[in-house]
Amino acid sequence: MAGELEDRVSIVTGGGSGMGRSTALMFAREGAAVAIADVNDEGGEQTAAQIEDLGGNALYVHTDVSSEQDVVNVVAETAAKFGRLDSMVTAAGISYANYVEGDDDTDPFLHPEAASNLNRPTEFWQKVIDVNLTGVMLCAREAARQMVNEGHGGAIVNFASINAYNPSPILTDYSVSKAGVVMLTRCFAAEFGPRGIRVNAVAPGPIETPMLARVHRAGASGWGNVPLQRTADPDEVAEAVLFLTSDRSSYVTGKTLGVDGGISTV
Template structure:
């Protein structure tokens, strides 16, 4: 549904993880509200598909969020296209599930590289541009309820998302004198390609829905709406905070690994 507001009119945004799911929905919502958006993804075809689906001047950008040179170039491309960077949204992420004693170091490192180091590298490049250009600006990071809510089998993901929250709070302190706000959105279970297999399994789906007072997963558009609010002047006095969008799930105990583990596919 198209947003009935132009509160981001004339502003320029860069969104990471734009190729699918939450990132793609954020790109669409920001454009709906009047922003010009650079849609960044590591997958060139996915970035292009998002930009083409949105239209309205959206441009694709290809970069690895954990690569300093890539992100410096990505910010430069966004500024070359739009003249400045007013809004940055760091939505790139990956997941993995294994008990602590079974988690391979490579799996741990991959999750932290994308979900935490990627936010650090991206925020650094974005903030440098925002400071240099002057004026107000905002960075919105996508955290998770798992930043505060532990889940069995999610050591790497929980640690990374907790790091995203604290990194954002430190950045909010340091960047406030420059007129730059930093905030986060913490999604609960969201119906995206990354969790499609889990939601397709009746046992796992029921375990989550029983834990959500509103009795449904979030839609990517629910998360995008929260991001648009934080990016707008409606949130001009909000910095260093995380807005949880989870249907009330974080008031409950996170589903156990046994209850949410998708069953093996039928032979």
């Protein structure tokens, strides 16, 4: 398909849902072949099928981003199937340790008292850091290795959050992981810039995905702290990811772009 990413190949982690799915579909509409990496097989296969329905090229690879072997595998499979790799989007993430399992008992929005730093088990902290920070590092690093081996540049776009800047005591592990993503993005941009690989991030505010649905369910209401006074559609973030991936941002690297209705401004 013709478009801004014509003949490009991308991997989108977390592409089975939410902003990862929006990004994967938008990239496909712009002409990219897209590999979806997720632990959610049903969602991942659905996204791949939606891309094929659009007339695009897609691949789904079951991938736990916190597993180095899985990450090596998805990059290798993508390059084998589509012949190259031009971009990596690291949208996979969890808001609490048992998020994928959907465990209500440990949901910090439903049980803020249990999410106190005084009470939370160390393994919960470790899980969130493993997926949200180490997972991003593994994916970005493996993509950079592939691009360097192929002898061309590329673009990596990581998912941070407004929680990288705004502390949330019930989401300490999440907030710290996202602050880490901001610095990881800067370090990788500094190292890989000379090789033509740009590394940026987006820091979304409240976006209407299954992740935010858990917050709604716990009774959060009103977005008075958002200058634009609303939540956003996942496509509004995908637009920013497309900008940071395409040649339109050819002189931008190391930056984290807030896509947050202005929350981080006030």
